[in-house]
Amino acid sequence: MPELPEVETTRRGIEPALRGRRVKQVVVRERRLRWPVPETLDSLLAGRRVGAVERRGKYLVLRTTNGALIVHLGMSGSLRMVPAGSAPGPHDHVDLVLGRRALRYRDPRRFGCLLWAAGDPLEHPLLRGLGVEPLEPEFDGALLHARSRGRRLAVKAFIMDASVVVGVGNIYASESLFSAGIHPQRPAGRISRERYGRLAVAIRRVLQDAIDAGGTTLRDFTGAGGEPGWFSRELRVYGREREPCVRCGAAIRRRVIGQRSSFYCPRCQR
DNA sequence: AAATTCTCCTGAAGGC
DNA sequence: TGCCTTCAGGAGAATT
Numbered sequence: 071m072p073e074l075p076e077v078e079t080t081r082r083g084i085e086p087a088l089r090g091r092r093v094k095q096v097v098v099r100e101r102r103l104r105w106p107v108p109e110t111l112d113s114l115l116a117g118r119r120v121g122a123v124e125r126r127g128k129y130l131v132l133r134t135t136n137g138a139l140i141v142h143l144g145m146s147g148s149l150r151m152v153p154a155g156s157a158p159g160p161h162d163h164v165d166l167v168l169g170r171r172a173l174r175y176r177d178p179r180r181f182g183c184l185l186w187a188a189g190d191p192l193e194h195p196l197l198r199g200l201g202v203e204p205l206e207p208e209f210d211g212a213l214l215h216a217r218s219r220g221r222r223l224a225v226k227a228f229i230m231d232a233s234v235v236v237g238v239g240n241i242y243a244s245e246s247l248f249s250a251g252i253h254p255q256r257p258a259g260r261i262s263r264e265r266y267g268r269l270a271v272a273i274r275r276v277l278q279d280a281i282d283a284g285g286t287t288l289r290d291f292t293g294a295g296g297e298p299g300w301f302s303r304e305l306r307v308y309g310r311e312r313e314p315c316v317r318c319g320a321a322i323r324r325r326v327i328g329q330r331s332s333f334y335c336p337r338c339q340r
Numbered sequence: 341a342a343a344t345t346c347t348c349c350t351g352a353a354g355g356c
Numbered sequence: 357t358g359c360c361t362t363c364a365g366g367a368g369a370a371t372t
Contacts, residue, residue: 179349
């Protein structure tokens with residue numbers, strides 16, 4: 071499932087093949103994604119040159135001179151370069167054809183989206199209210215501490231709130247809280263500034279490590295290769311219910327918080 | 341206002 | 357072996 075590191079790895083993988091290239095044609099085979107792919111996408115993009123390929127949270131933004139394409143990979147989405155005209159698989163919903171190659175969007179569960187922003191894409195309704203980027207300097211413990219005052223929801227739900235900080239998905243939320251020694255269900259407003267400092271460091275570290283790991287598989291985005299090695303990440307608590315904690319040996323527990331599975335060590339995390 | 345629940349969809353995993 | 361059921365999950369929308 072694409073989390074921020076996977077989205078960033080995707081961005082780095084496709085950017086060299088897109089930047090400065092002209093879109094020849096947009097082929098939409100299935101427009102029923104989270105929101106319908108705009109009917110006008112081909113007329114908007116055909117003949118346009120792609121500028122910067124940016125990431126905001128888990129959204130990708132492909133800028134052109136007359137607007138921007140906003141892409142979200144949802145749960146199961148992927149983008150990769152393929153030879154133009156190559157046979158699409160069952161869930162290959164959209165191609166952006168650029169000469170001899172094409173950017174292919176695949177999304178079996180169709181939780182993702184491709185949308186058009188005519189103006190500033192950062193002012194698009196989906197991006198406008200997003201919180202701070204976790205890898206930018208302004209993200210720190212002081213920010214988390216300030217934003218959490220008076221809030222009683224579980225800290226895990228709090229750090230997964232995209233209006234606070236973007237890109238902290240379910241897996242990395244569990245991993246970060248383990249790193250920082252904070253119980254996922256502790257009320258967000260009852261955590262000290264000092265502990266939030268440790269949490270901010272943990273979040274940044276876990277995301278950056280995953281991006282660094284993803285960097286080694288960049289070539290897979292433009293070649294014919296198989297699945298990038300994203301899944302070989304070392305997860306210390308996620309998916310390890312009843313297995314021993316790597317730090318203290320206690321059995322890892324699973325609990326549903328805000329409809330999401332959360333994994334934690336009952337001894338190390340308070 | 342804040343917090344919780346619902347919703348989209350399909351592949352994978354588990355049960356019998 | 358194979359069919360059927362259950363579940364996970366990003367994040368906006370709806371509801372409490």
